[in-house]
Amino acid sequence: MMDQNDEATRRQFLTLAGGAAVAGAVPIVSMWRVEATPAMLSAAIRNVVGEAPVRIGKVKLDIPPLVENGNTVPMTVSVESPMSPEDHVKSIHVFNEKNPQPNIGNFYLSPLSGRAQVSTRIRLADTQKVTAIAHLSDGSFWQTSVDVVVTLAACTEEVL
Amino acid sequence: MAQALINVPAKARRGDVIEIKALTSHIMETGYRRTAAGEIVPRDIITSFTCRFNGTEVFRADFFPAIAANPFLSFFMIANDSGKFDFEWIGDHGFSTTASASISVIE
Numbered sequence: 001m002m003d004q005n006d007e008a009t010r011r012q013f014l015t016l017a018g019g020a021a022v023a024g025a026v027p028i029v030s031m032w033r034v035e036a037t038p039a040m041l042s043a044a045i046r047n048v049v050g051e052a053p054v055r056i057g058k059v060k061l062d063i064p065p066l067v068e069n070g071n072t073v074p075m076t077v078s079v080e081s082p083m084s085p086e087d088h089v090k091s092i093h094v095f096n097e098k099n100p101q102p103n104i105g106n107f108y109l110s111p112l113s114g115r116a117q118v119s120t121r122i123r124l125a126d127t128q129k130v131t132a133i134a135h136l137s138d139g140s141f142w143q144t145s146v147d148v149v150v151t152l153a154a155c156t157e158e159v160l
Numbered sequence: 161m162a163q164a165l166i167n168v169p170a171k172a173r174r175g176d177v178i179e180i181k182a183l184t185s186h187i188m189e190t191g192y193r194r195t196a197a198g199e200i201v202p203r204d205i206i207t208s209f210t211c212r213f214n215g216t217e218v219f220r221a222d223f224f225p226a227i228a229a230n231p232f233l234s235f236f237m238i239a240n241d242s243g244k245f246d247f248e249w250i251g252d253h254g255f256s257t258t259a260s261a262s263i264s265v266i267e
Contacts (some may be wrong), residue, residue: 109222
């Protein structure tokens with residue numbers, strides 16, 4: 001019974017989402033190339049970490065190394081942490097190198113999270129490096145970076 | 161208007177770590193695309209997502225244009241008590257949508 005219900009809402013949702021995508025796609029013809037600069041990326045990171053040093057480690061970024069469609073790339077960030085009140089991940093910040101904007105998303109956790117792991121789907125405008133930074137409750141910052149090759153970039157499709 | 165799909169287990173043992181999945185329908189227009197006439201298509205994205213449990217904020221996210229259309233999120237939570245999760249998405253041009261899901265915690 002429960003399952004049937006779930007199926008029905010899922011179908012409804014997909015129809016709706018598909019409709020929105022088609023409606024949105026019609027008037028768009030092309031995109032002008034805009035790229036974040038390395039300076040914008042380091043400014044965005046400085047905005048989050050301030051003057052604190054960022055160490056390599058603890059963070060794991062799961063993202064396919066080769067992506068066919070940059071419009072929707074699954075991504076999972078996890079951080080090694082006991083997630084206790086004394087020692088937990090406060091936030092996770094994800095950045096990119098070559099999209100028009102360096103930020104991808106910020107995720108705020110608490111000891112109630114139990115596990116420091118977040119998944120979402122992102123856009124990548126080009127073959128580039130994706131960086132995830134974790135802010136721990138002791139004030140330290142940890143990061144990891146992954147190189148992703150994108151064959152069809154987000155937003156650069158020609159006439160539809 | 162906008163529709164959301166939430167996945168929260170209906171039951172959990174006290175202390176279990178549960179996964180919560182949240183999906184909503186939204187175009188997430190980046191604001192960097194142009195029409196044939198060369199005009200910028202104005203940005204229209206969801207900027208924030210909040211999850212509250214029995215009224216207290218337990219998880220929050222900021223979204224940027226680099227989040228794909230129909231934003232999907234999965235995160236974790238310890239099941240300490242029975243209660244209600246409330247989800248809220250807020251975005252450009254006054255966009256707002258909510259959803260909720262209940263969980264019952266057994267010993």
